[in-house]
Amino acid sequence: MAEFFFFLAAIGAVGGAAGTVMLRDAFYSVLALVTHLIFLAMLFLLLRAEFVAAAQVIVYAGAVMVLYVFVVGYVGGLEAGLAGRSGPALRVISVLFAAALFVELTIALVGTGLEAINTEGAGYRAPFGEPSEVGRLFLTDYLVAFEVASLLLLVAAVGAVILARRRSGLGDANEISVTDFLKRDELTKGQGETGEMIEAGGPRGI
């Protein structure tokens, strides 16, 4: 039974990955990635990683993918030329590179001296992979990593807001430096001024 679920999840995950790369429309790529993530969560469940699987579905397939869908919807129907891929020569070289990488990794995996990967895994005690054990480890052994992760999330959130903020007019459309932005104390100015919405125009005629 485990074999059936493994192959189902593996085929789904690889198919979702292939769809992400090959579909022309960015929106369908996002949907293919959601499929991939859900099947990957199934693989995590088969590996007794219940909390990672749940976090995968909730954080990734839920929150992050919603962000992607919003940005794809905002940036809009990308022009036909843009949705395509690079020139044929580069494409062939890239596919060859990816195939060579896969062959190399497979040789490395099959030829490795690691005994454990040819088994179903070591024995594990009861709370393995459960939220209680994850929480205990995060607050004891991996406390520093946990705190650094919270700081990293804060920095990323501030960075995303500064990068994607609404500019007040065309005059400073070329300004992207954070220090310039802070000097002009735009943060305290509020939303009173209605500028020209340069984002309404869409990309320059491509």
Place this chain on the structure above:
Amino acid sequence: MDLIWYLIVSALIFCIGAGGVLTRRNPLVVLLCLELMLNAANLALVAFARAHGDMGGQIFALMVMVVAACEVAVGLGLVVAIYRRRLPIDVDELRELQG
């Protein structure tokens, strides 16, 4: 199932993602392919955690998910900024930072 199968699936997904990063020109899809590569690494980490019966790999996978979420937030912010500055949304055209 032997764990080597999980690792081979992980390698396959990683290579698909790497090929996508190299071939696609839309930065949104490049970010999606980066997600694929990170998820392949996650699968390998969880498989090794299972092999050793040690939770450290799963904790590492969760940290990778945190870093991936940060990367997505900043990357999508950049895409929106590029769009608002009316630059072409194409990684082949955005080459001003090249030396």
